[in-house]
Amino acid sequence: MADSGKLLTQLADRISYLIDIKGDAKWANLDELLDRVHGLRQSLFDITEARLFEELDRIEERVSFLEDRVAEKLSPAEVVNIVRSIQRFTLQDVLENVYDSYTELGGEGECNIDPAMVVARAIISRRVKNKLYRHQVMVIGHEKGRGEEFRNGGCARPWGNDKALRYMRVAETEGIPIHFFIFTPGSFPIEDYPGAAQQIARNLYVMSKLKVPMVSFISEGGSGGAEAIGLSDIRLMGAMGYYSVISPEGAAAIEGRIREGEKLPKELIRHCAAQLKMTAKDNLELGTIDRIIEEPPLGARREDYGFFRRLRYEMIRATDEVVLKTKSFRAFRAYALKQRAEEGKDIPEDFDVAIAWDLSDLEIERLLELRSKKYRGLGKRGYIQLKKGLRLGLGRARDMATKGYYELRYGLLRPHQRNVQKVIEEVSGEGTVFLKKVTEPVRAAYDFVFPKLERPRKVSAPESMERRSIFAEDWEQYVSPLANEDRTVTCPNASKYGCLDLWVPDLYGELCGVCPSCGHHFPLEYQWYLENLFDQGSVREFNTHIVSGNPLNFQGLDARLKRDIKRTGRKSAIITFDAEVKGIKLVVAMLYSDFRSGTVGSAEGEKFVRACDRARTTRRPFLAYIHTTGGIRIQEGTLGVVQMPKCTVAVREYIDSGGLYMVVYDNNSYAGPVASFLGCSPYQVGIRSSRIGFAGPRVIRETTGQDVPPDYHSARNALKRGHIQGIWDRREFRKNLYDALVTMGGPNLYYK
Amino acid sequence: MDINLNDLLRRYKSHPFEDYKLETPHTGIISFKVEDGQPVKGPSGKWLHKPGTLLYVLEREKNPKRIYAPCSGEVVHVRTELDGQFVEAGEELLSIRHRLDKDEIIDRILTQVLFIFGAPQRARFFLIPEMATKIERKSSGSICVAPGDEILIMSLMKRDTMIAYAGEPGVIYKVYFKSGDLVEQGAPLLGICSPEKLPYINKVIQRIKTEWED
Structure with missing residues (x-):
């Protein structure tokens, strides 16, 4: 009877799991089946053993049949349900079953900085020729828990991601590899210091050049939250996991334009889940992960010890692979590793080789190079290149020639010039002091007898005379098309500060879209900035041949792209160009609102990376001016998400080589880009009346259940939280930018 | 302190309301969105960030300004004869009769x-x-x-x-x-x-x- 009780519990669990997957208890009368099991449990001692086991066999047979039927064809929405099931394995199970022993760091259980983010020092071992080899690793991952409220469902708070970063640095100091386990539906979208977006950006920035091998395993990869600990050398993914740019519910709300509080149609959620290409197989095809780890047909659960054995083997193998790639002599070991990989389903008891996981300086250099190459290569299939064949070849040749020229000019000649200059300065400095002592009395007497006449200063031509428009003819001045209306508008702060109504031609003309009473900035089109920020005729666009595409064949995106291309006359949501500000040459990347709300997809990411590289090659400051960005383009799925690490790697390399990277936010800047390549900049500034944040108020309300004040994302609050370093007035943008370039860039701008 | 509390109480009992008179903030053409006797809601939300019921739209120089109820109550004395007309600033348009609670x-x-x-x-x-x-x-x-x-x-x-x-x-x-x-x-x-x-x-x-x- 004791066994039958256990069998009944197992059967009830299996039926509940099927209900979780289908999301419907009525499917194949699962609810009735579950009631039968509960009924049997209650009448356990009232019926004969023979009848009980007969009934159990019948139910077991039915459950197995249904399990096979479900496993036969799992839809992406059902995969999401598997991952979210309470019976799915968690990080705790991984720590207990994959690693020999572990010590949790930075708190334990509820007593923790953030219980949703678990960090542990662990030991993982392998047997080679009857000898046991132990490896120390740092394990960092999300803990979804088993229904405990304090785990927050695996949504790491900003300080949880900060904790992860701290221990990544510890691992770097100690030279041990890091294993990441991603079990998060997304990051907890609050702006409290250190801020959801800013902290993810910091994590990505550090991880892009962390000097230890990193391997990550994805079970539930929810967008930005996953990226916070996802930039690794090898990305593994559970066969029943999902990795997505947004939850299917979030995508459904956007696609279906569902109002807040209204119920989302199930069919729409299923449709979006399928469109987002979030399963392991899809991600492998897209190249956003490296390998899939097989799971049982309906996904691994807490007691699937066979799966944990496989996971252990794969984590070791992946770490070996990362380490071996950095070795100059690795042919045989790499071959052995590959052979093992091809064996497929059977997991060997022993490993053929024991590979030490510590790296020399040279190997670390190689590791970082490979990581950079890996992430720079991501999402290449997500955009369209218009230049082909000969034109592309010519373009590349020109790029190489430019690179050669700047290498010669700044890489070879400039250091010598600087050294010589330095020596001359020092010698002349010494000489001046010496000569001053001798000549001072003579000079004083001379000045007394023949006083100097003050010379008039050179009068420079007024700046406006020099300017020439790219949108207007030489004889006319650029005026925002918004000004061509004879009407007035009311400042949104009128009730607070008593601002008077503003006449539109005045407002968008000489007032530059700024309320003269309270300073509120009305939005202006991006052309206004191109026109008023940079020197006359200095704006020269490049990489216009990279075009936004629809790599996932997302329904309806093609038409929307076509419409935006026609409306804007541009081919992506980013404009990259060379420009000058009062004679200082710089490279600019500008995300603007008119094209898919300034969302970042593969084309935008690639253009950003190339602009970054151009700034690096030409040794110029790099400005990211964000007219508006709505985040990552969800219709590109994970190809969009990987733009976060990709662009951050490029930014990190630019900054490391001595570049000056500045970000200026205007209007609205949210989500992925702020949580990666924008948020990692040491110099971030907001234009007055702009809003900066991770998630909008609706997402915050729906995720956290708390309302946020209307000014939660305002630039002023972002400044208070330390997310930006200042707020600029639009009318002084040019002046402030020039001052910032001179102040932060030093005399040579590109200051290394 | 020469206040007769009984009088005060009697006054509140006979008329437990406070009338908020609404005037036009500036000139413009008015179009009412409420009728006499219609209940309206004032601003709501934790930060009073959700505006109340739309009372009228005042348009001047093609700038339609939407005016919302500043408090909850019942709309009275709507000057419907002004609907669609040009009005001067400071013109009384309607009152909101707000019932005082305990x-x-x-x-x-x-x-x-x-x-x-x-x-x-x-x-x-x-x-x-x-x-x-x-x-x-x-x-x-x-x-x-x-x-x-x-x-x-x-x-x-x-x-x-x-x-x-x-x-x-x-x-x-x-x-x-x-x-x-x-x-x-x-x-x-x-x-x-x-x-x-x-x-x-x-x-x-x-x-x-x-x-x-x-």
């Missing part, structure tokens, strides 16, 4: 009969320990204060300053803050009333609390 009436009566001692600046306030103990033991109604009595401690940036009471002598009727609360400048700290009126006020408040129907 707390609002008590607040109004108290502000008329009590002397309010406000916070001199934004800081944390404490009652002096003896006063706090007295209030704890006897309830506030029987503690007398006179001008010059040091009854409060103002704590700001770890610096404590004694605050002397300035105002009419009387008994402390109401303490508007909890010890250690951060109080904004000008916000009420204490409500003082003359000792002879105290039983009378208590009785009236009690009557409002028990008899008034919201």
